[in-house]
Amino acid sequence: MNGDIIIDKEKILERWAEYIRELFKDDRKDHNIMKNNFAGPPIMKEEVETAIKKMKHGKATGSENISVGLIEVLEDFGIGKVTHLLNEIYDTGQIPTDLSKSIFIALPKKPGATECELHRTIILMVTSPKYC
Known part of the structure; x- marks a missing residue:
């Protein structure tokens, strides 16, 4: 801007949106395209379980309100649903829109x-799927 203080x-x-777009601008070509020509084995429940056990507890949940503890309490059922979702993403190359959204917070x-x-910008991202 030209140095004027905006009060509207x-x-x-609008100014913050412009600033964030410029700050996190991505000039890579085809950066939104995820290829699904993976030649690896499917993700195993044990891998998901190990990853969930390594996640920090007590963190704020995203808009889906699902915490690491909730997935752990659901035990085999929860791990199975997360594993299924991850394998679907892996197989199709389609990342659900909710998992690619972020909330930007500016701290002076x-x-x-x-x-x-003159602000630090932090990003909150969804880390647990809501549609298992």
Whole structure:
């Protein structure tokens, strides 16, 4: 922008969207295309179980409200559903839209920061599938 302070809520959101797009711009060609010509074996339940056990507990859930603890409590059923979903992604190359969404949060580096560049931007991402 030209240094003016924006006070209109819609214009503030537009400015942040512009800043985030520029900050995380991806100039790679075909970066959204996931090829599904994998020649490996399917993902095993044991691999998923091991990965879930390594995940940190007590983390905030995403919009799906599914925590690591919830998947663990569901035991074999939960692990089976997650394994099925992961294998479907692996086989088709199609990542569900919800798993590719992120929430951006701007935290001021110093009190009173008014410019986008004077903020740290953190990204919250969904880490557990809701449609198992």
